[in-house]
Amino acid sequence: xxxxxxxxxxxxxxxxxxxxxxxxxxxxxxxxxxxxxxxxxxxxxxxxxxxxxxxxxxxxxxxxxxxxxxxxxxxxxxxxxxxxxxxxxxxxxxxxxxxxxxxxxxxxxxxxxxxxxxxxxxxxxxxxxxxxxxxxxxxxxxxxxxxxxxxxxxxxxxxxxxxxxxxxxxxxxxxxxxxxxxxxxxxxxxxxxxxxxxxxxxxxxx
Amino acid sequence: xxxxxxxxxxxxxxxxxxxxxxxxxxxxxxxxxxxxxxxxxxxxxxxxxxxxxxxxxxxxxxxxxxxxxxxxxxxxxxxxxxxxxxxxxxxxxxxxxxxxxxxxxxxxxxxxxxxxxxxxxxxxxxxxxxxxxxxxxxxxxxxxxxxxxxxxxxxxxxxxxxxxxxxxxxxxxxxxxxxxxxxxxxxxxxxxxxxxxxxxxxxxxx
Amino acid sequence: xxxxxxxxxxxxxxxxxxxxxxxxxxxxxxxxxxxxxxxxxxxxxxxxxxxxxxxxxxxxxxxxxxxxxxxxxxxxxxxxxxxxxxxxxxxxxxxxxxxxxxxxxxxxxxxxxxxxxxxxxxxxxxxxxxxxxxxxxxxxxxxxxxxxxxxxxxxxxxxxxxxxxxxxxxxxxxxxxxxxxxxxxxxxxxxxxxxxxxxxxxxxxx
Amino acid sequence: xxxxxxxxxxxxxxxxxxxxxxxxxxxxxxxxxxxxxxxxxxxxxxxxxxxxxxxxxxxxxxxxxxxxxxxxxxxxxxxxxxxxxxxxxxxxxxxxxxxxxxxxxxxxxxxxxxxxxxxxxxxxxxxxxxxxxxxxxxxxxxxxxxxxxxxxxxxxxxxxxxxxxxxxxxxxxxxxxxxxxxxxxxxxxxxxxxxxxxxxxxxxxx
DNA sequence: CATGAATGAGTGTTCATTCAT
DNA sequence: AATGAATGAACACTCATTCAT
Numbered sequence: 084x085x086x087x088x089x090x091x092x093x094x095x096x097x098x099x100x101x102x103x104x105x106x107x108x109x110x111x112x113x114x115x116x117x118x119x120x121x122x123x124x125x126x127x128x129x130x131x132x133x134x135x136x137x138x139x140x141x142x143x144x145x146x147x148x149x150x151x152x153x154x155x156x157x158x159x160x161x162x163x164x165x166x167x168x169x170x171x172x173x174x175x176x177x178x179x180x181x182x183x184x185x186x187x188x189x190x191x192x193x194x195x196x197x198x199x200x201x202x203x204x205x206x207x208x209x210x211x212x213x214x215x216x217x218x219x220x221x222x223x224x225x226x227x228x229x230x231x232x233x234x235x236x237x238x239x240x241x242x243x244x245x246x247x248x249x250x251x252x253x254x255x256x257x258x259x260x261x262x263x264x265x266x267x268x269x270x271x272x273x274x275x276x277x278x279x280x281x282x283x284x285x286x287x288x289x
Numbered sequence: 290x291x292x293x294x295x296x297x298x299x300x301x302x303x304x305x306x307x308x309x310x311x312x313x314x315x316x317x318x319x320x321x322x323x324x325x326x327x328x329x330x331x332x333x334x335x336x337x338x339x340x341x342x343x344x345x346x347x348x349x350x351x352x353x354x355x356x357x358x359x360x361x362x363x364x365x366x367x368x369x370x371x372x373x374x375x376x377x378x379x380x381x382x383x384x385x386x387x388x389x390x391x392x393x394x395x396x397x398x399x400x401x402x403x404x405x406x407x408x409x410x411x412x413x414x415x416x417x418x419x420x421x422x423x424x425x426x427x428x429x430x431x432x433x434x435x436x437x438x439x440x441x442x443x444x445x446x447x448x449x450x451x452x453x454x455x456x457x458x459x460x461x462x463x464x465x466x467x468x469x470x471x472x473x474x475x476x477x478x479x480x481x482x483x484x485x486x487x488x489x490x491x492x493x494x495x
Numbered sequence: 496x497x498x499x500x501x502x503x504x505x506x507x508x509x510x511x512x513x514x515x516x517x518x519x520x521x522x523x524x525x526x527x528x529x530x531x532x533x534x535x536x537x538x539x540x541x542x543x544x545x546x547x548x549x550x551x552x553x554x555x556x557x558x559x560x561x562x563x564x565x566x567x568x569x570x571x572x573x574x575x576x577x578x579x580x581x582x583x584x585x586x587x588x589x590x591x592x593x594x595x596x597x598x599x600x601x602x603x604x605x606x607x608x609x610x611x612x613x614x615x616x617x618x619x620x621x622x623x624x625x626x627x628x629x630x631x632x633x634x635x636x637x638x639x640x641x642x643x644x645x646x647x648x649x650x651x652x653x654x655x656x657x658x659x660x661x662x663x664x665x666x667x668x669x670x671x672x673x674x675x676x677x678x679x680x681x682x683x684x685x686x687x688x689x690x691x692x693x694x695x696x697x698x699x700x701x
Numbered sequence: 702x703x704x705x706x707x708x709x710x711x712x713x714x715x716x717x718x719x720x721x722x723x724x725x726x727x728x729x730x731x732x733x734x735x736x737x738x739x740x741x742x743x744x745x746x747x748x749x750x751x752x753x754x755x756x757x758x759x760x761x762x763x764x765x766x767x768x769x770x771x772x773x774x775x776x777x778x779x780x781x782x783x784x785x786x787x788x789x790x791x792x793x794x795x796x797x798x799x800x801x802x803x804x805x806x807x808x809x810x811x812x813x814x815x816x817x818x819x820x821x822x823x824x825x826x827x828x829x830x831x832x833x834x835x836x837x838x839x840x841x842x843x844x845x846x847x848x849x850x851x852x853x854x855x856x857x858x859x860x861x862x863x864x865x866x867x868x869x870x871x872x873x874x875x876x877x878x879x880x881x882x883x884x885x886x887x888x889x890x891x892x893x894x895x896x897x898x899x900x901x902x903x904x905x906x907x
Numbered sequence: 908c909a910t911g912a913a914t915g916a917g918t919g920t921t922c923a924t925t926c927a928t
Numbered sequence: 929a930a931t932g933a934a935t936g937a938a939c940a941c942t943c944a945t946t947c948a949t
Contacts, residue, residue: 654895
C-alpha cells in the first residue's frame with residue numbers, strides 16, 4: 084500500500100466511501116450507486132477496478148486505515164517515551180480520527196460477521212506486511228514502553244495489548260456515545276490525563 | 290419487561306433469533322423466513338405480533354439482554370464488595386455470555402448505524418425503566434465501589450464508567466479475537482486477577 | 496411427467512413460455528418479466544417454483560415436448576404398420592406441431608451450446624424414463640418397421656435412425672423455410688407421399 | 702465477396718470469431734471484448750469497421766461460409782457425375798467442416814430467431830450474388846444429377862432439394878450427436894455409401 | 908388467530924457502445 | 929486510424945410484507 088498513485092477513479096471511489104461512512108450511514112446500507120454517484124463516475128466504472136461491492140468498500144476502508152496509521156506512525160517516530168506517545172495518540176483522536184468515528188467503525192468492521200468484515204480479515208491476514216494497522220501502532224507503543232522501562236516485562240503480552248487497546252477504544256467510544264458535547268469538552272483534558280496515568284499504573288505491577 | 294408471560298409464538302420467535310445470532314450469522318443477513326422457520330411458525334404470524342423485521346429482532350435482543358442482566362443483578366445482590374462483584378461478572382462471562390459473543394454483539398448493535406441499532410437505541414432511551422441493561426450493572430458496581438470506599442469519589446463519573454466498561458468489553462473481545470483456545474485457557478485466571486487489580490488501582494488516585 | 500396436476504401458476508408459466516416461443520421470439524431473448532407478465536403473475540412467484548430462468552424455460556419446453564410426443568404415441572398405438580405411422584406423423588405435423596415450429600426449435604435447443612440447451616440435455620439424460628421424446632417416437636416407428644418387415648435388419652441402426660429423423664426434420668424445416676405458402680400447400684400432399692416412399696426404399700436394400 | 706483484400710484488422714476479427722465459434726461457445730455468449738482481445742486489436746477498432754456486434758459476427762460467419770463453399774465449388778468443378786460429387790462432399794465434411802461443426806452451426810444460425818440470424822437471412826437475401834452458400838452447392842449437385850440422368854426431372858424441385866439437404870445435414874449432425882467416436886469411425890464408410898445409394902434411389906422414381 | 912402463496916420494489920452486475928486522446 | 933477507459937441501460941434474482949383462506 085502506502086500512498087502510491089491511485090488511478091483517479093479509484094481515489095474518487097475511496098473518498099466517496101469515506102464520506103459516506105463518515106455520514107453515519109450503515110455500511111451495509113451503502114449501495115454501489117450511492118458510491119459511484121458521490122464519486123461522480125459511472126456505475127460500470129467501479130467494476131473496471133473492483134470485482135464487486137465488497138471489494139470496493141473493503142479496499143477503501145483498508146486504504147483509509149492505512150493512511151491514518153501511517154500518519155500516526157510518523158508522528159510517533161518524532162516522539163520519545165511511552166507517555167508522550169500515548170498522549171499524542173489521544174490528541175490525534177481528538178483532532179481527526181474520532182471526529183469521524185473511524186476507529187470505532189474499524190473495530191466494528193473487524194469483529195462483525197458481515198461479508199465485508201470477512202473480506203477485511205482475510206486481506207489483513209493475507210498481506211499485513213504492506214498495510215499499517217492499529218495493531219502496529221500498539222506494538223510500537225509497547226516497544227517504547229518496554230524500552231523506557233514503564234512496562235513490567237513479566238506481564239503477559241496479551242494483557243498489555245488489551246490494556247492499551249481497551250483504553251483507546253473506550254476513549255474513541257466516549258465521543259460517539261456521550262450525549263452532551265459541551266460537558267464532554269470540559270472533561271476531556273482531565274480524562275486524557277487520567278487515562279495515561281491509569282495505563283501506566285496498570286502496566287507496572289511493582 | 291421482566292419474565293412476564295410472553296405469548297408462545299413470541300417466545301418461539303425470540304428463541305429463534307437468539308439461536309441465529311449465536312450461530313455467528315451476520316444480523317443483517319438474517320431473513321424473516323429464517324426466523325419463522327426456526328421458530329416453527331408461519332411467516333404471517335410474526336407480523337401479528339410485530340410491525341416489521343426490525344421490531345422482531347430488536348425486541349428479541351432486548352429481551353435477551355434483559356434476561357442476562359437481570360440474572361446478573363440477582364447474583365450481584367447476593368455478594369458483598371466491589372472486587373467480589375467484578376470477579377463474579379468476569380466469571381459469568383466465562384460461563385455463558387461470552388461463549389456466545391452476546392455481549393460483544395450487543396456492543397455492536399448499540400454502536401452500529403444499522404436500522405436495528407437505531408431502533409434499539411430509541412427503545413432503550415424510551416423505556417429504560419423496565420429493561421435491565423449492562424449500564425445498570427455498571428452503575429450497581431460503582432455504587433458498591435463507592436460504598437466500599439474503593440472508588441475515589443472525586444473522579445469524574447464518566448471516567449469511572451469508562452474504566453469499568455472498557456475492561457469488560459475487552460475481556461469479552463479477548464475471547465472472540467484470540468486464536469489459540471488452549472493458550473488462552475491457561476492465561477485466563479491470571480488475566481482476570483490482573484484486570485481486577487488494574488481496575489482497583491485506576492479508580493483510586495491516592 | 497405425464498399430465499399430472501401442475502400447480503396453476505406453473506401451468507400459467509408453461510403456457511406463457513409456449514406462447515412466447517410460438518411468437519418467434521429468440522429463446523435467449525426471453526426475459527423473466529416477459530414470461531411472468533404474460534402468465535399474469537408476479538415475478539417473484541416464478542421463483543417460488545423454479546430456481547432460475549433456465550429452469551423455467553427448460554421445464555416448460557420439456558413439458559411441451561412431452562405432451563406432444565405422448566399424444567403422438569397414443570395415435571401411433573391405434574395404427575398398424577410403418578407406412579401408416581409415418582404418414583400419421585407427417586399429417587400431425589401439418590396440423591399442429593410444425594405450425595409452431597416446435598420440432599425445429601427442439602432440435603435447435605438440443606444441438607445448441609446455450610445454457611438452456613445444456614440443461615435440457617442434462618435433464619433428458621437424467622430422467623429420460625418419465626419423459627416422452629421424439630427419439631421415443633422414432634424408436635416406435637423402427638419397431639413397427641422391423642415387425643412389418645419393411646426395414647432391412649442388416650442395416651446399422653444409426654443409419655435407420657438418421658434416415659427417419661432427417662426426413663422428419665426436413666419436412667418440418669420445409670414449412671418454416673419455404674416462402675410461398677400457397678405453392679407449398681399444393682405440393683404438400685405429393686411431398687408426403689414421396690417422402691414415405693423414399694423412406695421405404697432407403698431402408699430396404701434388397 | 703470472394704477472397705478480396707480484407708483490411709488486416711477485419712481479417713483478424715473474422716479469424717477470432719471463427720475460432721471462438723469453433724470452441725463450442727454459444728454464439729449468444731460471445732462478447733465483443735472476447736473477439737477483439739483474441740484478434741489482438743482494440744475494442745474501439747472493431748467499431749471502425751462494423752456498426753455493431755451483430756454485424757461483426759454475421760459478417761465473419763458469412764465470410765467463413767463463403768470460403769468453405771467456394772472451396773467446395775472448386776473441387777466439384779474438377780469432378781464429373783452426381784455420385785462422385787456427393788461422395789466428395791461427404792468426404793470433405795469428414796476432413797474439415799464437420800470437425801468444427803460449422804455446417805450445423807450454420808443451419809442453426811439460419812433457422813434461429815436470434816438477432817444475428819435475422820441479419821444473416823437479410824444479407825443472404827440481399828446480396829446473394831456475391832456470396833457462395835450451401836444452397837448453391839446443392840443447386841450444382843442437382844444440375845449435375847439432371848445432366849447425368851440420375852434425377853427424375855418430374856419430381857418437384859423442392860423435394861429434390863430437401864432430399865439432398867436432409868442427407869447432408871443429418872450426416873453433419875451424426876458427428877456431433879454420436880457419442881462413441883470409435884464406433885462411429887468404423888461405421889462411417891458404410892454410412893456414406895448407404896447415404897449415396899439411398900439418395901440415388903429416392904430421386905429416381907422409376 | 909394462523910398461515911404461506913403471492914408480490915414487486917429494489918440492487919448488484921454485465922457489456923455493447925462511445926469518444927477523448 | 930487506433931485505442932481502451934468510461935458509461936448506463938438492462939436484467940436476474942431476493943425478500944419483507946400482505947391478505948385471502
